[in-house]
Amino acid sequence: MIDVTQRGGGAVRTLAAIPNLDALFTARLRQGVKSALADEQGAIVFSAPPVGAWTVGLDRGRVHLSRGRARHARTVITADPSTLASVLEGRISGVSAYLDHGLTVRGDLALALQMDGAFDVGERPTSHPVIKATTVLGARASYLEAGPADAPPVILIHGLGATNASMLPLVPDLARDHRVLAPDFPGFGASEAPRWRYRPGDLATWIRAFSDTVGAGKPSLIGNSLGGRVALEVGMTMPETADRLVLLCPSPAFRRFREFAPLLRLLPPELLTAPVRLPHRVIVTIIRTFFADPERLPRPWYDSAADEFTRVMGDYRHRRAFFAAMRQIYLDEPYGEDGFWDRLPALGTPSLFVWGDRDWLVPSAFAEHVMRALPQAESVVLPDCGHVPQFEHPDATTNLIRTFLTQAERLY
Numbered sequence: 133m134i135d136v137t138q139r140g141g142g143a144v145r146t147l148a149a150i151p152n153l154d155a156l157f158t159a160r161l162r163q164g165v166k167s168a169l170a171d172e173q174g175a176i177v178f179s180a181p182p183v184g185a186w187t188v189g190l191d192r193g194r195v196h197l198s199r200g201r202a203r204h205a206r207t208v209i210t211a212d213p214s215t216l217a218s219v220l221e222g223r224i225s226g227v228s229a230y231l232d233h234g235l236t237v238r239g240d241l242a243l244a245l246q247m248d249g250a251f252d253v254g255e256r257p258t259s260h261p262v263i264k265a266t267t268v269l270g271a272r273a274s275y276l277e278a279g280p281a282d283a284p285p286v287i288l289i290h291g292l293g294a295t296n297a298s299m300l301p302l303v304p305d306l307a308r309d310h311r312v313l314a315p316d317f318p319g320f321g322a323s324e325a326p327r328w329r330y331r332p333g334d335l336a337t338w339i340r341a342f343s344d345t346v347g348a349g350k351p352s353l354i355g356n357s358l359g360g361r362v363a364l365e366v367g368m369t370m371p372e373t374a375d376r377l378v379l380l381c382p383s384p385a386f387r388r389f390r391e392f393a394p395l396l397r398l399l400p401p402e403l404l405t406a407p408v409r410l411p412h413r414v415i416v417t418i419i420r421t422f423f424a425d426p427e428r429l430p431r432p433w434y435d436s437a438a439d440e441f442t443r444v445m446g447d448y449r450h451r452r453a454f455f456a457a458m459r460q461i462y463l464d465e466p467y468g469e470d471g472f473w474d475r476l477p478a479l480g481t482p483s484l485f486v487w488g489d490r491d492w493l494v495p496s497a498f499a500e501h502v503m504r505a506l507p508q509a510e511s512v513v514l515p516d517c518g519h520v521p522q523f524e525h526p527d528a529t530t531n532l533i534r535t536f537l538t539q540a541e542r543l544y
Contacts, residue, residue, distance in 0.1 A: 291357030295321030319453025
C-alpha cells in the first residue's frame, strides 16, 4: 500500500505497513480454536483485499488453513488488511469492526460470531463479546457474553425471526460496566429448535432457566419486539426473576383484528412450514420496511440479515418454531384471567418502554394504552424511528437504557 502525502510542494511516497496475515493466521490456528466450534464443520473464508484470501476449514474440532477461497464456504468475512489483523490480534473485536462498517459478513452470521473470540490471543478486554453454548431445558442454546463477570447482569432478548445479532449495537457500550448476555431463543439463530408451542409464557420460562444456568442472578431484561413481550411476561409472572425491564417496541396482544383467532387455533404450525424460497433481494426489501429511513443502515447489514434469515428458515425445525411463535403472537389473549391487558397493571418491575413513531408493526399509539395501565412506568417515543431503535438510533437508545439502568431505585 502506498500513501501519497504533500510535503514542500512535492509528492512524497511513504509505504504503509502491510500486516503479515499469513503469519497471523498460522499462529492463531496453531493454538487451536475454543470449544464453541468443537462441533462445527465447513469452510470460513477471510478476505482482505487487495492482499488475498484465506480459508479456515472446520471439522469437529480439527482446523486447517489454506490460502485462497473455498468454493462452497459457509461464511465469507471481508475486511481491509489492517482491520482483519487487529481482529486476529485481539486488539478490536469482530463485533466492533462489524458495527464500525470495517468488516462485512455474508453467509452464516452465527458462525461468524462464533469465530469472534474463537482464537486464543491471550487476555482480551472484557468488553469483547464471545459466543458460548450451554444446555437449557434440554436444548442446546447459543449465547453471546461480554463485560465483567461480576458486573450487574443484563440479558438482551431478540425478536421474531431475528437472532442475538439484532441486539449487537447495544453490546459494546453496555459491556463496559455490565455483564451482557445475548442468547438466541430456542428455535432461532444457532440454538436448537425443540418441538414447543412457543407461547410467551414458554419463552419466559426459558429466559428464567437460561438466567439460572449461566448464573445471572437477577438481571435486567432488554427485549425488542417479541423479546419485549417475553420480558413483560417474565415481569408479570416471575417478578423475582428480573430487576428491571427495557421494552423496545414490544409486541403486545392484539386488541382488534382478532376475527381469525378461532380458526388459527385449529391449525397446527406444521401446516405453515412448507419451505418458501424468497429471493435475497425480496428479503432485503422486507427488512428495510422495519426502519423509518432504511438508508441509515449500510447495505452489507441488510445482506447479512437476509442471509441469516434464509439459513435459519432452511431448517424445518427452525421454520416450525418461527411459525409457531408468529401464530402465538396473534393468539395472545388480550383480556380475561390470562389476558395480557388485564394482567399488565399488576406489573411491579420498574420498566422503560421505547417506541418508534414510524413503527408500522407495533404502532406507537400502543404507548397510550400501556401508560394507562402502568402510569408509574417510563415511556419514550423516538421521532423518525421504526421497529428496531437499537439499529436505527443506537446512541439515543443506548443513552436511554443506560440512564434507566443506572439511576437510583424508585418507588413502584
